[in-house]
Amino acid sequence: MERIFGFASSNGSLTAHGLYPWRKIMEADSASGPWACGFAYCKPQDDVILKRRPHNLDSINFYDPLMHNSIYMGIARIQGVNHSQSLNNTCPFRYRNWHFTMMGSTQHSHKINDWLSGSLPPYLKRNITGNTESEHVFHLFLSYLYDAGIVNAWDYSTETLALALSGTLETWKIFTADAGVENPRAVIMAHNSRSLIAVSTVPDLLGVKKFDGIIGDCAYCRDHTLLDTPKQHPDFKGLFLMAEEGETPGEHGLSSAKANEVIIYHSDTVTTFSR
Numbered sequence: 001m002e003r004i005f006g007f008a009s010s011n012g013s014l015t016a017h018g019l020y021p022w023r024k025i026m027e028a029d030s031a032s033g034p035w036a037c038g039f040a041y042c043k044p045q046d047d048v049i050l051k052r053r054p055h056n057l058d059s060i061n062f063y064d065p066l067m068h069n070s071i072y073m074g075i076a077r078i079q080g081v082n083h084s085q086s087l088n089n090t091c092p093f094r095y096r097n098w099h100f101t102m103m104g105s106t107q108h109s110h111k112i113n114d115w116l117s118g119s120l121p122p123y124l125k126r127n128i129t130g131n132t133e134s135e136h137v138f139h140l141f142l143s144y145l146y147d148a149g150i151v152n153a154w155d156y157s158t159e160t161l162a163l164a165l166s167g168t169l170e171t172w173k174i175f176t177a178d179a180g181v182e183n184p185r186a187v188i189m190a191h192n193s194r195s196l197i198a199v200s201t202v203p204d205l206l207g208v209k210k211f212d213g214i215i216g217d218c219a220y221c222r223d224h225t226l227l228d229t230p231k232q233h234p235d236f237k238g239l240f241l242m243a244e245e246g247e248t249p250g251e252h253g254l255s256s257a258k259a260n261e262v263i264i265y266h267s268d269t270v271t272t273f274s275r
Contacts (some may be wrong), residue, residue: 001032002245004077004091004103006189008196008265009211009238012044012070018211018238019066020220022252025242026062028078033057036081040092040099041065041074042193050094055084073196073265075189077101088130093138095127096152097192100141102134103243104186104201108179109133115175116140141168141190158195162262162273165190165199169260173201187243196265198241198257206257207249210270211238239265 005025009015019026028035038052039062062076077091091101106112109132116136117125124139124146144164145151165188176184187206189198200206214233221231241263242254249256257263262273 001028002077002079002103003243004075004101004187004189005240005242006075006101006191006196006198007238007240008073008191009236010072010268011233011236012072014214014233014236015071015238016063016066017214017218017220017233018236019063019240020223022209022240022242023063025244025252026076028060030057030059032080033059034081035060035078036085036090037076037078038090038092038101039065039074039076040094040101040191041071042191044070044072048097048099048193050092050099052087052090052092054087054090055081073191073193075099075101075191075196077103086130089132089135091134093135095138095142098142098145098151098190099192100134100138100188100190102137102186102188103245104184105133106176106179106181106184108176108181111179112136112172112175115178116172119143119171121146137168137172137188138190140171141165141188144168154194158264158266158271159273161195161197161266162264163275165197165262166260166273166275169199169201185245189241194266196239196241197262199260199262200243200257201259203259204248204256205243207242207252207254208257208263209240209254211236211240213237237268239263239270
């Protein structure tokens with residue numbers, strides 16, 4: 001099993017409320033493990049927590065921190081493994097304020113990694129510590145951010161950010177085609193505590209849920225409070241993203257993202273970009 005998910009919300013204290021119907025997606029039981037897993041999430045004042053386990057024999061519950069902390073943005077990856085792997089090869093990867101995870105890779109990683117590495121400026125190439133294709137794709141994304149002048153920027157346009165991820169995807173797909181792999185199945189997610197961005201290479205793989213208020217009966221409040229009247233959160237804004245190989249978004253009550261369409265959550269607004 002390989003699964004990634006990401007979320008962003010306008011109010012960290014209500015994140016657990018919005019994501020409550022999908023809490024099981026953020027969990028994995030020990031009987032189905034072991035797992036390689038990682039979770040990068042943000043608290044107020046941009047306090048970023050990165051937890052990674054390259055070989056986890058216990059059950060995983062990434063929803064639990066949302067219930068007890070004010071967390072407003074995060075990405076995570078859970079993958080079944082049959083042997084221990086290096087921490088350097090465990091998503092999410094981090095560079096300064098950027099965190100990155102990816103689901104899917106080719107069977108020609110060694111060759112493609114060489115091509116990706118050759119496209120990077122020296123200072124980014126030196127930062128790669130593992131040998132996964134996803135970490136190399138991450139640094140290609142960073143190089144596009146660097147070329148756009150926003151790798152460390154606080155203020156930037158969402159279109160510039162979307163172009164960086166689109167360029168990353170297009171370059172990687174050129175390399176995969178040269179290696180004999182057409183239309184690779186992959187989903188990319190990244191965040192820098194201000195923006196959450198994602199893209200899928202194929203349709204019906206990346207699931208999307210946009211929140212524009214929780215109207216009516218909040219399921220979280222219903223199950224966790226003694227109030228008899230429905231609790232509403234009309235001002236809550238947010239986004240939930242999820243992908244799992246072998247599952248379709250519709251099976252989890254999510255809408256499907258279009259292939260190559262970049263989805264961005266920034267300043268409590270969800271926008272899409274296609275080229």
